[in-house]
Amino acid sequence: MYGNQAINTNRYVGQQADLQITRRGSDWYYTVCALMGLTTLIVMGLAFRKPQTHRLFHYNTAAITSVACVSYFAMASNLGQLPILVQWIRPRSRWVHAAGTREIFYARYIDWAITTPLLLLELLLTAGVPTPTILVTIFADLLMIVCGLIGALTQTRYKWGFWTFGMAALFFIAYELLFDARRHANMLGGDPKKTFMTCGAWLLLLWFLYPIAWGLSEGANVIHPDSEAIFYGILDVLSKIVFAGLLLWGHRKTSPRALGRNIREPDQNVEKYHHGNGVSEGAHPNMSGSTAGAATQRPLPPHPNMSN
Template sequence: MSGNQAINANRYVGQQANLQITHRGSDWYYTVCAMMGATTLIAMGLAFRRPQTHRLFHYLTASITAVACVSYFAMGSNLGQLPILVEFVRRRNRQVGSAGTREIFYARYIDWFITTPLLLLELLLTAGVPTPTILVTLFADVLMIVCGLIGALTQTRYKWGFWTFGMAALFFIAYELLYDARRHANVLGGDPKKTFWTCGIWLLLLWFLYPIAWGLSEGGNVIHPDSEAIFYGILDVLAKIGFAGLLLWGHRKTSPRNIGRNIIEPDQLFEKHGQDDGVTSQSGGAPSNISGSTAGAGHPTATPTQV
């Protein structure tokens, strides 16, 4: 037999729901998997063409799409899912019929648990946001994803309570981006400011569509899992691959110092320690003081460098 046989091959792996993806949904998931994998290779290829100090956003982007690639491979294989009793049985709906159970891909939430904080981290680093703000924003994001997963696995109307908690976390994230991070980006100015505004608005607009997709699929059982796959897949392609393109293009001329990151190249670090050793030997073994200044005449005063 030729063609995509993933659903048939994995039909007896774990429990199966009455309502699940078909071969069309599986093909689409594999297509997105290939797109994520190609983006990962491109991001890594572009990273190796830049100095090590300028690879931060390339590595983060490659990590995001690599995790998504694995997740979409699992979903295309109809793995990483559980059958959950639906709250709303819609007998008159041609898409969902009168199915009692619907498959919920927990693999998707594992993906989001890892990748959405990294997406936010890229934005917050672009804006030069301080560490406490980064931490609280990432915590809100993790809370949002956990609430979405618990709600999707809940079989009663209490799932909408978790949806509400997740929405509250999403609004907090939007506040941090539009208020705190925006102010820091405006202070930086130049390319970091432009990149933050472009990528930030792009990501927020897409993220507010995810609760709608959740309500139509895991929450309200309105659309078929194949339609769910298309809805989420398009959003993920735009929020990960589209976002990656905008971000890496915006940072093509940005130095780490432009966003408050002082990263030293390995050869620079070796040269610095070599100079320190030379100063120590010339001064008779006297160690340098805390501020990095030395007793040797003619040597510039060094300042602590954050890596």
């Protein structure tokens, strides 16, 4: 047999849902996996052409796309999923009429729990936001992802309570980006401000489409898992790969110092040790870590066996 046989190969790995992806959905997931992997290689290649002090956003972006690559490989192989009883069976629907159980990819939420905080970190670092604001915004993001996962695994109408909690966290994130982070970006001005405005608006617009995708798939069981794969896949490509291109292009002329990040090269650390700690060039520290000139050194006492 030829072609993609991942679903048949992994059919007996764990329980299978009545409604799950077909070969077309698997092919699409593998396509997104390949795009994420290719983006990771390109970004890492670009990173090695930069000084070490200018690789922060390259490494962060490569981490995002590499995690997404692994996640999409799992989903394309029909792994990392659980069959969950649906709230609405919808017997008259041509797409989901056979659904007693629907497969829920928990691998997707593991991906989001890692990659979405990194996406926010890139935006908040670009705006020069202080660390406490970064931490509370990332906490809200993690709360949103956890609520989405618990809601997806819930078989009753209480899933919409978790959806509501997640939306509240999303609105808090939007507030931080639209008001607090934008204010800090305005203070920086120049390229950091332009990059934050462009990438922030792009990411925020896309993130408000994810709850719609959730409601049509894991939530209300309206669309087929293949359509779910296309919906989420397009959103992830736009919010990770396209976002990465916009961000890295915006930072092509921005130094870490412009963002308030004092990242030093290894030779600069050595220079700080010799010059920043009072060690002048040509002098050697003694055992106590301090130095003294020749004029201030005390003479050594004569040896007892030495004659006058």
